[in-house]
């Protein structure tokens with residue numbers, strides 16, 4: 001029996017797609033420049049048993065499997081490889097439980113982040129991890145990439161909210177990791193191992209997530225700066241001053257102009273750097289006043305507090321649309337994700353500007369400034385081979401700069417295909433060897449998302 005017949009034997013007809021025109025549309029995520037192959041089939045399971053059937057079949061026939069969420073990833077981690085099974089979890093999208101006493105939600109992997117956020121809000125609860133793509137991306141993908149977001153400076157990233165998982169292993173066995181209790185230390189922390197594994201160790205089919213009580217509505221301010229150094233100094237003053245904003249975001253002038261061009265947001269275009277801070281404390285106005293004063297002490301040319309929650313939300317929307325806006329200014333874009341210690345943020349921004357100038361490129365920068373997590377977006381035209389070469393060189397130099405400053409090549413987007421060549425430089429040979437050993441234990445045949453991460 002061939003692969004398709006074997007898959008069909010355990011799946012409802014609508015769960016198996018084999019038309020090449022249709023399967024091609026599942027070939028890649030949003031990382032434009034990563035290789036993507038042609039899947040042999042796309043499977044859209046609705047049950048754990050169907051996922052197990054796919055993995056058993058893949059193991060028997062030694063066929064690679066690429067788990068996928070909404071394909072909003074930006075590192076090629078969800079890209080198909082030739083003749084693989086794409087296992088798209090988007091139809092497993094039920095919220096199974098929301099428990100206000102245990103403060104947990106139990107969900108299937110295809111639940112969209114914003115859908116979960118809104119559902120738990122109705123119970124007075126809060127699921128903090130909020131990637132800018134939250135209206136599209138799935139919880140399974142968030143777990144696969146250990147996604148961050150805007151509010152992580154106060155509330156932490158996805159890893160801090162995943163208490164337990166159900167995972168289908170490469171050979172089709174189903175395991176349960178972690179807990180639904182407030183505490184628990186039994187055995188190695190396999191749950192954390194799966195978070196950020198980019199689909200290389202198992203297929204997440206259920207997740208138990210920690211929730212927080214819903215905080216008061218947040219209020220934001222914008223501060224304008226004439227230089228990256230001044231903005232970086234403000235971030236240091238805010239953090240050293242003991243403040244923990246619910247978000248602390250940054251946009252440079254290129255990003256501001258791109259957002260204005262796309263959505264007429266009326267952001268100030270003459271400023272070099274905008275800092276956006278928000279508090280969800282009982283008295284956000286007082287916290288914003290204190291942070292505004294620190295921004296001024298660092299040299300802010302203007303500080304404007306939003307007067308209403310609606311105004312604050314508008315500012316956040318402007319920040320969230322930066323990727324999309326910058327994508328419009330040149331035909332292509334390489335998205336970097338270098339995270340440095342906060343104290344090195346200014347050096348990272350200045351170094352990135354110097355790299356852009358040296359290679360005569362447009363590099364817009366937005367950042368989760370409170371985390372030191374910068375997104376330099378290298379814009380270029382792939383029809384111009386010289387410009388593409390310069391863009392790729394600049395992209396690499398930015399990662400090199402990040403490592404020199406004590407940072408990491410990826411704060412939240414993951415390694416995927418895009419940064420595979422860089423992982424060894426950050427981890428070192430011994431650590432990489434351990435990674436390979438762990439992969440061997442979970443996936444001895446190497447069928448789970450091969451060619452990704454390392």
Ligand SMILES: Cc1cc2nc3c(=O)[nH]c(=O)nc-3n(C[C@H](O)[C@H](O)[C@H](O)COP(=O)(O)OP(=O)(O)OC[C@H]3O[C@@H](n4cnc5c(N)ncnc54)[C@H](O)[C@@H]3O)c2cc1C
Pocket residue numbers: 029030066067068069070071072073074077078089109130131132133136137138139140141142143144145146147148149150197198199200202203204205323324412413449
């Ligand atoms: C406009 C825009 C803004 C973004 N902003 C942010 C941001 O602020 N913060 C951030 O962290 N990211 C951001 N991203 C990147 C992206 O949205 C995240 O990486 C997100 O977590 C991917 O989720 P997804 O459902 O699209 O997963 P996919 O892209 O489909 O998959 C991502 C990885 O997870 C694996 N995977 C998916 N589902 C499963 C599963 N059930 N079991 C095992 N592995 C699985 C895949 O194999 C792949 O390795 C942004 C992307 C865009 C386009």
